[in-house]
């Protein structure tokens with residue numbers, strides 16, 4: 001416990017360094033501070049007292065010669081880094097220390113020295129150090145559903161798969177998706193689908209093998225965002241790289257305008273929407289397909305892992321006269337696999353709600369590597 005008078009005198013201009021030391025020691029030995037002793041301190045005052053001895057008064061991080069250890073200190077004023085994080089994630093690191101997320105052990109745990117309120121206040125303060133408002137907030141970087149794409153611009157690699165096995169045939173499609181963010185609000189995306197098919201002997205499409213499907217390239221841009229909502233618009237072009245005669249791809253170039261939106265609610269809940277139309281250039285080989293996808297879910301933290309149960313719904317219909325209305329739903333669960341939470345996995349089960357006699361159920365899964373947050377083999 002730190003007596004209020006001592007704290008106040010320690011916080012006077014010329015003895016701030018001492019206060020930093022005291023806080024760092026409290027943090028390391030886990031001495032609890034009373035709520036009343038720091039009730040009046042703002043986020044910035046807490047930062048000055050407890051954080052700037054490493055993170056520097058301006059938040060850019062002090063050089064190695066000043067801190068006396070070689071581990072790099074992040075630059076909180078760099079929006080490309082700072083805006084991606086949700087406050088909740090930073091609060092976890094401040095409360096439980098760097099190693100809790102496989103960061104440097106030089107980042108102390110303040111859970112014993114600062115109350116949850118104070119941690120929230122000091123994190124809210126460091127989040128003001130990125131001053132460019134064009135960067136969407138990490139709060140809107142919500143868990144990914146299987147087919148409903150995210151509005152948030154990402155730097156990540158996704159490998160997803162879908163497996164169907166009915167009537168003796170087995171079909172698996174795996175798609176490698178590479179997403180690269182450019183600046184604050186734009187993102188490129190490349191999709192490479194690979195299919196593996198095994199058909200029963202004597203069936204009309206009696207072919208077994210591995211084949212590439214239609215490759216596509218997309219660009220999206222965030223057009224509006226706040227602390228709790230985000231809207232992005234984009235376009236995709238698909239090339240007929242798959243062999244149509246074997247049932248891979250549509251045999252025409254297609255373009256797809258789409259919109260992506262998300263809203264974050266209380267208690268880590270979220271709703272995401274993805275809608276658009278896939279329009280073929282060669283109208284004689286394929287029809288336009290309109291689609292709408294949506295996902296609702298929440299995130300809960302258990303033992304340092306994030307679990308996100310999600311219910312996803314899919315609607316699509318082509319312009320072919322008499323075409324059926326397709327509706328599917330997919331209960332699924334996303335789990336953070338690495339401690340850093342930069343490697344995530346998801347498993348779900350896709351079930352048709354309409355035309356059940358002609359369409360099968362399938363198992364869907366993906367793995368994501370958020371490469372901006374750490375190397376594939378680091379942060380476990």
Ligand code: HEC
Pocket residue numbers: 024046047050051052053054055071072073074085089090093094098102103104105106107108110122123126
């Ligand atoms: C003794 C030095 C030291 C002190 C004191 C310190 N930090 Fe850190 N902090 C670090 C280092 C080193 C890292 C980099 C960890 C890494 O990237 O491996 C870091 C990283 C962080 C991160 C980034 C985590 C992420 O997800 O990227 C946050 C947020 C943070 N510190 C907040 C604080 C706050 C708030 C305080 C004061 C209450 C504080 N730190 C005090 C050394 C310190």
